[in-house]
Amino acid sequence: MAAEIVVPEVGESIVEATVARWLKREGEPVVAGEPVVELETEKANVEVPAPRSGVLARILRREGEDVRVGEVLGVVEGAPVAAEQPPAAPAPEAAEVRAEEGPKATPLARRLAEEAGIDLSQVPATGPGGRVTRKDVLAYIERQRAAAQPQVGPEVEPAPVRPDTRVAPPRPEAEAWAPPPPPPVARP
Structure with a gap:
């Protein structure tokens, strides 16, 4: 059975x-x-x-x-199976709850943060009572990934300037210029 x-x-x-x-x-x-x-x-x-x-x-x-x-x-x-000492059946209400150290967080959020190597005190908490939830940890991981994305273009360093060289300011005609928009047309 x-x-x-x-x-x-x-x-x-x-x-x-x-x-x-x-x-x-x-x-x-x-x-x-x-x-x-x-x-x-x-x-x-x-x-x-x-x-x-x-x-x-x-x-x-x-x-x-x-x-x-x-x-x-x-x-x-x-x-x-014959048992030498039958263990007491734990009721779901008497579930083991881990002692919390540091910021308040759900057990699942703690595990995710631990696996990702994240300090929970850095994660903004949005859960009830100021708890860090699974969604908070996942959002934090996503923000970290987005911030770690490389820049689109290569970074260009300015050429070194010798002490005897003068740098002229840019000329106005070199700047982008567009004529002003035409005035609105009155309709009868």
């Missing part, structure tokens, strides 16, 4: 999460209530427990994929 591992409801306003990491591999034995996958939401990290004992037969969502509440993450099949 197979049992599906599904994305649990974590909170009222949370409808999607990201698969942070699998704690078990396909083919490994699992015990009912044992954490098998870790999800990241905008507000917390959640460990999802195995629905029953058996073997993790299939992983349907890979690390880094976005998932919605109720989606199937994997399948546990086979005979129950």
